[in-house]
Amino acid sequence: MDIYKRFYILKDIGKVNFENLRNKKVLIVGAGALGSNIAISLARLGFRNIDIVDYDVVEEENLSVQDYDIADVESGKPKVFALKEKIYKINNEIKLNPVHEEFNPDNAPEFAEGKDIIIDATDNFDTRFLINEVAYRQGIPWVHGAVIEERGEAGIFVPERTGCYRCFLPKAPKGYIETCEVMGVHPSVIRFVTGFQMHLTIRYLLGKDIPENIIYYFDLSNLRFDSFRFEKRENCPVCSKREFPFLKGKEGFNAWGLCGGGTVQVRLEKNIDIENLEKILRDFGECVLKPYFLRFKKDSFEIMFFKDGKIYLKGKDMTKERAKGILKKYLGI
Numbered sequence: 606m607d608i609y610k611r612f613y614i615l616k617d618i619g620k621v622n623f624e625n626l627r628n629k630k631v632l633i634v635g636a637g638a639l640g641s642n643i644a645i646s647l648a649r650l651g652f653r654n655i656d657i658v659d660y661d662v663v664e665e666e667n668l669s670v671q672d673y674d675i676a677d678v679e680s681g682k683p684k685v686f687a688l689k690e691k692i693y694k695i696n697n698e699i700k701l702n703p704v705h706e707e708f709n710p711d712n713a714p715e716f717a718e719g720k721d722i723i724i725d726a727t728d729n730f731d732t733r734f735l736i737n738e739v740a741y742r743q744g745i746p747w748v749h750g751a752v753i754e755e756r757g758e759a760g761i762f763v764p765e766r767t768g769c770y771r772c773f774l775p776k777a778p779k780g781y782i783e784t785c786e787v788m789g790v791h792p793s794v795i796r797f798v799t800g801f802q803m804h805l806t807i808r809y810l811l812g813k814d815i816p817e818n819i820i821y822y823f824d825l826s827n828l829r830f831d832s833f834r835f836e837k838r839e840n841c842p843v844c845s846k847r848e849f850p851f852l853k854g855k856e857g858f859n860a861w862g863l864c865g866g867g868t869v870q871v872r873l874e875k876n877i878d879i880e881n882l883e884k885i886l887r888d889f890g891e892c893v894l895k896p897y898f899l900r901f902k903k904d905s906f907e908i909m910f911f912k913d914g915k916i917y918l919k920g921k922d923m924t925k926e927r928a929k930g931i932l933k934k935y936l937g938i
């Protein structure tokens with residue numbers, strides 16, 4: 606219990622609030638720079654019901670801003686599994702529930718079910734629009750956060766109480782290709798945004814007042830901090846009309862991922878012998894074999910094979926049909 610003492614003795618917290626708080630169910634979407642940092646920080650505060658969803662693995666370039674280590678890179682461990690181990694070492698009372706999946710319209714409702722709050726730790730608009738829809742359809746508040754270069758933003762959206770993300774941003778900017786992979790991200794702005802997301806999360810869960818219809822903006826390169834007010838829109842397809850186009854597959858998710866590329870997920874009913882597969886595929890393209898996965902790169906696409914039967918195909922204009930064609934050609938499946 607002394608682990609949490611400096612937190613629960615705060616005059617705004619107290620032991621009773623603290624016990625209520627740590628039993629709240631939290632879903633974090635994304636285990637990159639924002640997600641790894643928030644998950645560890647919440648675990649340090651004793652939160653014991655944290656689910657975190659992410660399909661990515663730990664790579665060397667993640668280490669400057671994400672809370673992983675070189676052993677995770679060498680084993681090619683999925684980020685959510687690496688995070689579970691790290692959190693257990695920090696606080697063995699806490700069992701993080703790692704979900705090694707892509708958060709998509711098919712599984713989002715199930716992952717959100719029964720949660721008290723959802724935290725956005727994604728790096729793309731499609732997933733963020735999807736979080737917004739699942740949250741508003743299921744009546745769950747969510748805390749937004751985004752970072753790029755030395756800029757970041759954060760805010761909270763509460764169904765039936767505030768406008769939604771799509772009231773703030775009706776459409777993703779056209780041709781938007783800003784990603785941390787190509788533009789970089791400063792560690793300072795990550796701490797700013799995750800700190801603020803944590804604060805909004807705790808404030809909301811404690812029943813305190815929260816900033817309604819306001820997005821906070823941090824520009825550390827110009828030392829500028831602003832807040833923007835937005836209004837609930839009467840014709841919003843999410844919080845007013847309740848059409849939920851991303852959840853229904855009518856918008857987005859055809860070309861999501863980085864720089865206009867797409868990712869398609871396929872799941873086999875059996876395990877994959879990645880060592881054996883590497884021997885077959887190395888004649889056809891570049892292979893990287895790690896204990897957790899095999900990555901196969903060829904021309905305009907890349908495939909990640911995981912031992913447990915998951916396969917992710919990434920590439921420009923990747924579609925389900927193209928993915929099927931590729932798997933048939935190289936694997937006969």
Ligand SMILES: [Zn+2]
Nearest residue numbers: 769772841844
């Ligand atoms: Zn709205």
